[in-house]
Amino acid sequence: MIELIIRLVFVLTVIFFFSGEKINEIKHPKKTKVRKSTITKTSKDLANEPIIIKQYANPKIIDLAVEYRQFQVLINKILSDLDETVRGKLLNQFESFDTIASDFFTEQNIDLSILDELNSDDVSLIALPDDNIPIQESSLSDIALFFWKCTHYINTLLSEVEMSKQSMYMSKTKWFYKKVDEFIKSEKVDLIIYPENMPYDVGLAITALNTNDFTIEDRLFIDRMIEPVIMKEGKILKRGIVILKKEAT
Secondary structure (H helix, E strand, O other): OHHHHHHHHHHHHHHHHHHHHHHHHHHOOOOOOOOOOHHHOOHHHHHOOOOOOOOEEOHHHHHHHHHHHHHHHHHHHHHHOOOHHHHHHHHHHHHHHHHHHHHHHHHOOOOOHHHHHHOOOOHHHOOEEOOOOOOOHHHHHHHHHHHHHHHHHHHHHHHOOOHHHHHHHHHHHHHHHHHHHHHHHHOOEEEEOOOOOOEOOOOOOEEEOOHHHOOOOOOEEEEEEEEOEEEEOOEEEEOEEEEEEEOOO
16 A cells, blocks of 8 residues: 555656646746848957858959058058148049059959958958969959059149158158059060150050140140050050140240
8 A cells, every 4th residue: 555655656756747847947938049140240349250261362452451461550550641632632532543453453352342341451251362263354454544643643642741751751752653563564465655745646545635726737745644545455545534735945
């Protein structure tokens, strides 16, 4: 009899135990972890996570993008040292031809704006090298034009910097010039710049912006070049742009 009672108590204990677990699950259901969608991730989220590289680019372009990223940082540093009265105008000028460089790199599968979102300068996050990817001629003319405009811009920019800092900034910009120049020469691209006061000839690979200001009898000369002639192995990639003047009387 006692043994029967013990067995009955054991069975009731087991039943009560499992019934309690079920009731607890109903009252306090387990939370299911939901994977956060990458669409809603912020730049802070992305900066703390490994990036899946999906783009491939020519190794020369990747190297150039690395140098340009550092150049952007340098320009922003120089601009921050300037007086507000001149900073705005020079910033607008930089943004105008910085667009040329950004478009160039985007065409080559390198979107530098992503690095801004990630707060990083590591171009390897967004592009892997592939020697089989060619560099289009139209892209070459874009980067060559940027290089030419950039050279003139830096001269203007540094003229506004304190004398004590000019030599430091000049040495840093020369490194960037050197790398871009090496890239252009490696692609056999030439920039043709006609000197001021050179006689104008309709056979030249240039477009004059002010031909309507003169008569057919006027003897014309190049006043200044707005954009150089860009050539690759004797082939014209982009015509130059000039302003003309007539012979002084």
